[in-house]
Amino acid sequence: xxxxxxxxxxxxxxxxxxxxxxxxxxxxxxxxxxxxxxxxxxxxxxxxxxxxxxxxxxxxxxxxxxxxxxxxxxxxxxxxxxxxxxxxxxxxxxxxxxxxxxxxxxxxxxxxxxxxxxxxxxxxxxxxxxxxxxxxxxxxxxxxxxxxxxxxxxxxxxxxxxxxxxxxxxxxxxxxxxxxxxxxxxxxxxxxxxxxxxxxxxxxxxxxxxxxxxxxxxxxxxxxxxxxxxxxxxxxxxxxxxxxxxxxxxxxxxxxxxxxxxxxxxxxxxxxxxxxxxxxxxxxxxxxxxxxxxxxxxxxxxxxxxxxxxxxxxxxxxxxxxxxxxxxxxxxxxxxxxxxxxxxxxxxxxxxxxxxxxxxxxxxxxxxxxxxxxxxxxxxxxxxxxxxxxxxxxxxxxxxxxxxxxxxxxxxxxxxxxxxxxxxxxxxxxxxxxxxxxxxxxxxxxxxxxxxxxxxxxxxxxxxxxxxxxxxxxxxxxxxxxxxxxxxxxxxxxxxxxxxxxxxxxxxxxxxxxxxxxxxxxxxxxxxxxxxxxxxxxxxxxxxxxxxxxxxxxxxxxxxxxxxxxxxxxxxxxx
Amino acid sequence: xxxxxxxxxxxxxxxxxxxxxxxxxxxxxxxxxxxxxxxxxxxxxxxxxxxxxxxxxxxxxxxxxxxxxxxxxxxxxxxxxxxxxxxxxxxxxxxxxxxxxxxxxxxxx
Numbered sequence: 001x002x003x004x005x006x007x008x009x010x011x012x013x014x015x016x017x018x019x020x021x022x023x024x025x026x027x028x029x030x031x032x033x034x035x036x037x038x039x040x041x042x043x044x045x046x047x048x049x050x051x052x053x054x055x056x057x058x059x060x061x062x063x064x065x066x067x068x069x070x071x072x073x074x075x076x077x078x079x080x081x082x083x084x085x086x087x088x089x090x091x092x093x094x095x096x097x098x099x100x101x102x103x104x105x106x107x108x109x110x111x112x113x114x115x116x117x118x119x120x121x122x123x124x125x126x127x128x129x130x131x132x133x134x135x136x137x138x139x140x141x142x143x144x145x146x147x148x149x150x151x152x153x154x155x156x157x158x159x160x161x162x163x164x165x166x167x168x169x170x171x172x173x174x175x176x177x178x179x180x181x182x183x184x185x186x187x188x189x190x191x192x193x194x195x196x197x198x199x200x201x202x203x204x205x206x207x208x209x210x211x212x213x214x215x216x217x218x219x220x221x222x223x224x225x226x227x228x229x230x231x232x233x234x235x236x237x238x239x240x241x242x243x244x245x246x247x248x249x250x251x252x253x254x255x256x257x258x259x260x261x262x263x264x265x266x267x268x269x270x271x272x273x274x275x276x277x278x279x280x281x282x283x284x285x286x287x288x289x290x291x292x293x294x295x296x297x298x299x300x301x302x303x304x305x306x307x308x309x310x311x312x313x314x315x316x317x318x319x320x321x322x323x324x325x326x327x328x329x330x331x332x333x334x335x336x337x338x339x340x341x342x343x344x345x346x347x348x349x350x351x352x353x354x355x356x357x358x359x360x361x362x363x364x365x366x367x368x369x370x371x372x373x374x375x376x377x378x379x380x381x382x383x384x385x386x387x388x389x390x391x392x393x394x395x396x397x398x399x400x401x402x403x404x405x406x407x408x409x410x411x412x413x414x415x416x417x418x419x420x421x422x423x424x425x426x427x428x429x430x431x432x433x434x435x436x437x438x439x440x441x442x443x444x445x446x447x448x449x450x451x452x453x454x455x456x457x458x459x460x461x462x463x464x465x466x467x468x469x470x471x472x473x474x475x476x477x478x479x480x481x482x483x484x485x486x487x488x489x490x491x492x493x494x495x496x497x498x499x500x501x502x503x504x505x506x507x508x509x510x511x512x513x514x515x516x517x518x519x520x521x522x523x524x525x526x527x528x529x530x531x532x533x534x535x536x537x538x539x540x541x542x543x544x545x546x547x548x549x550x551x552x553x554x555x556x557x558x559x560x561x562x563x564x565x566x567x568x569x570x571x572x573x574x575x
Numbered sequence: 576x577x578x579x580x581x582x583x584x585x586x587x588x589x590x591x592x593x594x595x596x597x598x599x600x601x602x603x604x605x606x607x608x609x610x611x612x613x614x615x616x617x618x619x620x621x622x623x624x625x626x627x628x629x630x631x632x633x634x635x636x637x638x639x640x641x642x643x644x645x646x647x648x649x650x651x652x653x654x655x656x657x658x659x660x661x662x663x664x665x666x667x668x669x670x671x672x673x674x675x676x677x678x679x680x681x682x683x684x
Contacts, residue, residue, distance in 0.1 A: 205612050206671060207577070207585055214589035219649065219668035223616050280648065280667045 023195075026260060027143040029274055030253050033262040034144065034180060037251050041266030043300045045176075045250040067177040070167060071113075071155040072098055072148045073121075075141055081128065083138060085113070085121035085154065097179030098148035101137045102245045102252070104236055105153075106189020110134075114159040121154060132193030133184050139195075140182050140253070150174055153190070169443055172248055172353030181249035183242075185234035186257040194255040204272050222273075224282050230270070231261050240339035240346070244353040247287055247299060247332065263288055265300040292331060294324035298358060309363050312373075326377055330418045333369065333381070333409055337416045345403050345447065347410045352445035359445060366444055368437050368451045369410040375432045375453075376506055377421045379407055380515050382491040382534045383414035392471065393495035405437075405451035406531040407517075407574045412493055419536060425510030429550075430457035433571065452575050454562075457504050458550040459570035461559050462518070464499040478503070480554035483544035492533035496520050500558055502529060504572065505550060514539040514547050519574065527562030528573045578606035581613045584638060584651065596636040596653065603636060617655055617664050624660040632657055643667065 037044050068088040076082050110131035113121055127135055134151060141149045157163040175181060184194040209216045223229065234256050236242055246252055251264035259271040265288050268277050287295050297310060297320040313321045336351055348355075348369060355366045364371055370378030383394070394414060404410035421428075433454040440447035463477040464485070474485040497520060505516040515536050519529035539547050551568040561570040577585075580597055584590060597603040597614070600621065606614040621634055634657040643650040649668035654661060 207668070210586040211589045212587060217647075218671045220671055221612070221651075221666060221668050224665040224667060229616075278667065278669050280643070280669070 023143075026271065027140075029271055030140075030144060030260060030262070032274070033253070033264075033267065033269060034251070037264050037266055041264060043265040043296050045300060067173055068098065068148075069150050069155060069170065069174045072150055073138075073154055075138055075147055075149055076124075078139070078142050082124040082126055083121075083130075083149075084124045085118070086148075091148070097146070098150050099137075099141045099144070099146045099180045099182055100175055100178035100245070100249065101134070101149065101151045101182050101184065102236060102242045102249075103133050103137070103151075103184040104187060104189055104192075104239055104242070106191070108189045108191040110153070110190045112153045112158040113155065114157060116159075118157075131190035133187045133190045136187075136193045136195050136255075137182050137184065140255075141180075144180065146180065150178070165441060168349065169352075169356075169441075169446070171244070172357045175245045175248040175353065176250075176357060178249050179251075181245065181252045183236055183246065183252050183254040185231070185236040185254045185261075187255075188235045194257075196255075196257045220278065222278055222281060224280065227268075227277065227281055230259070231256055238338075238340050240336060240341040241350045243336050243339050244351055247295075247354055248357060250300075265296050287328075287331060287335070292324070292328050293319045294328040297324075298328070298361060310361050312362060312364070322374070326374065326420070329371065329374075330420075334415070334417050337409065337412075337414070344413060345401050347403050348448060349446050352443065355445035356443075367435055368404050368448045369408040372435070375435065376428055376430060377418070379506055379517060380419040380421055380534065381409040381416045382419065383412055383416050383493055384491060386415075392474070392490065393492050402449070404448055405453065405575055406493070407453055408451070410448075414493075419509065419513075419515045419534070421507045421509055421515070427508045429505040429507055429514075430455050431569075450575075452573050454571065454573045455504060456565070456569050456571045457506075458553070458568065459555075459559065459561055459572065460503045460550070460553045461556040462501045462503045463556070464501065474499075478553075479545050479549075481544055487541075487544065488535050488537040490518075490533065490535045492518070494532055496532040500556075501532070502560065502572075503535070504570075505547070508539045512539050513537065517574075519572070521560045522575065523560075526560055527571070528575060529560075531574055576610060576612065578609050578611035578614060580606060581611055584640060590638070590640050593637045593639045593654070596638050598635050600632045600634045603634065613651075613653075613666065616666070617653060617662070620662060621655060621657070624655065624657040624662060640668075 068091065070088055072086055072088065072091070074084045074086045074091075076084070108131065111117060111125075111129060127138055130138070134153070137151065138149060152167075156167040184192075186192075186196060187194040205221045206218060207221055208218045231237075231254065234254070236254075237246075246263075252262070254261040254263065256270075261270040262268070263286065268286060268289070269275065270277070273281075288299075290296065310320060312325050315321060316323065332351075332354065341347060341350060351369075358364065359366045364373050366372070367375065367378070385392075409416045433456055435451070435453040437444065437451040438449045440449050460478060464474040465477065467473045467475055467484075474490075475482055476485055476488070496518070500520075502519040502521065503516050504519060505514055508514050513536050515534065517531055518533040518535055520532050522528045522530055537545075537547065542548070561572050563571045565571075580602070584594075597606065603614055603618060603621070607618045617636070621632060624632065624634065634655055636653055636655045638654070639652045641650050641652075642648075647670045651666040651668055653664045653666065655664075
């Protein structure tokens with residue numbers, strides 16, 4: 001007779017490790033993750049090696065955190081049923097660490113901190129007066145022995161632009177120094193709450209085989225896409241503002257509906273797989289994985305609260321070198337570009353916490369979503385078509401309000417990816433003369449009001465003609481010859497106002513591909529351009545266009561530029 | 576639990592090559608309603624294979640079981656076909672080696 005390990009009930013043998021429907025047991029699981037991280041993860045910030053200790057019996061933290069946000073909610077006992085808003089300066093220096101909350105605001109208009117509600121929060125707010133997501137967060141923090149909780153809705157004045165601007169600038173520190181970030185992953189808004197009935201399927205599924213012609217065994221069975229299905233698809237993970245919170249927070253307890261997930265640099269786990277996810281499960285999207293070693297260096301244990309700078313090594317064998325840095329930043333921006341913003345104008349602001357942290361830690365210059373030390377690679381982003389059948393020009397409207405220069409990925413709402421420029425093997429074809437970024441608030445990582453970049457390089461005219469008059473495929477006129485677009489990879493950020501384009505090559509990558517910007521002149525002043533896309537072609541191919549002869553291309557009379565030097569390199573400015 | 580159709584994967588002769596699984600959407604749905612751990616993995620995705628939704632979708636599923644890259648793990652590949660669409664899912668069967676997940680025995684609970 002066949003014995004299925006978890007056939008009718010979940011476990012074929014022995015007793016259940018715990019009742020998964022039991023909240024206390026779930027919290028014990030979370031405490032074990034937390035304690036394990038503090039005790040054992042050298043790659044995680046605030047681990048024991050960073051001088052923090054955990055009381056073995058209660059798992060409550062007994063040493064102070066180095067940083068506290070301006071305001072915090074002080075959690076009384078669950079029986080008291082009240083929380084109080086406290087100023088950091090009022091808190092005992094030996095008070096415990098604080099937790100943070102990542103949540104979707106949604107459209108619900110719930111009680112928040114304003115000049116009117118301030119005194120109520122100071123006197124003590126009944127937990128039952130708060131929206132359900134916040135009630136659940138408070139319960140969680142209390143269950144884990146946390147006494148302080150930071151929630152943006154209650155710790156930033158929601159009716160003060162000045163306070164918001166001030167506190168938003170501190171966001172990177174708030175989450176970076178959080179002892180634990182509670183992620184209301186399943187909750188679509190403040191009212192939804194995130195406590196759900198624990199699923200009966202939380203235990204890993206086990207099957208014992210009874211083959212007649214093959215060796216038998218007992219197997220855990222799991223879907224390769226388990227992580228995506230049960231974790232990544234959560235509503236919270238699509239919110240752009242939350243993206244930096246989860247990247248910066250050292251450890252996150254995700255409430256994903258039927259079970260909790262744990263994420264830190266040392267462990268990815270869930271209640272089904274509490275000691276770590278199976279090796280063959282696809283979790284490639286996690287920025288906290290070893291696939292992004294620069295991430296561990298920058299967001300993990302090497303962080304030293306700004307006392308000591310990290311350097312991007314020139315040694316290709318170093319964990320943090322140019323290659324790993326690029327890989328990390330490309331991943332961050334690509335993932336971020338898939339997230340949703342209520343206000344497109346927040347595109348750079350909602351990522352400024354990460355940018356600020358990296359800028360300070362690595363002593364590098366941020367430039368409207370690009371990095372000054374790697375600006376040529378920074379220009380090589382593109383917005384891929386979702387499917388091959390998609391039109392070559394996007395149908396989405398350009399943002400109404402200016403938010404970023406056309407050369408920055410932050411100017412588009414589309415999902416972006418990058419062409420790789422591998423400096424060691426590649427060849428740079430453009431010189432960046434200067435760039436200038438004007439910020440809205442003086443914060444270089446925040447909103448941008450105006451930005452320019454002056455480049456010097458080869459410049460060619462390129463005219464597009466729809467094949468048979470249909471804008472599906474184009475013939476290209478370049479270097480005095482006609483050829484088909486199909487011999488190149490074209491990606492347009494937006495529909496160009498004219499099919500008379502300018503083309504400025506950026507680099508030849510290690511595989512021999514030439515990557516170039518597609519530009520249209522603004523004509524005010526002459527030599528100023530907007531980026532409209534990018535294209536890539538194999539450099540070595542001499543036909544139909546010999547890109548090796550860039551310096552002697554036949555250009556049309558409508559070629560525009562600021563100046564040209566003796567080597568045939570043109571100076572232009574892109575806005 | 577597993578439905579009777581999925582149980583067959585793990586008993587009798589070790590399946591070689593692609594083997595018929597559920598022949599219709601109705602059969603698959605019955606297994607999902609019986610809370611079959613495997614069938615429900617791909618049931619949610621079936622409607623996306625048809626413009627008309629799951630009500631009248633013509634779908635059949637088959638599976639293939641193999642040793643995964645010379646390891647002790649097995650790879651169970653499911654394929655759902657609803658012309659002209661086809662989708663694959665990979666399910667891993669990881670040996671438990673007689674051990675259970677160890678967090679609980681080492682934790683304070």
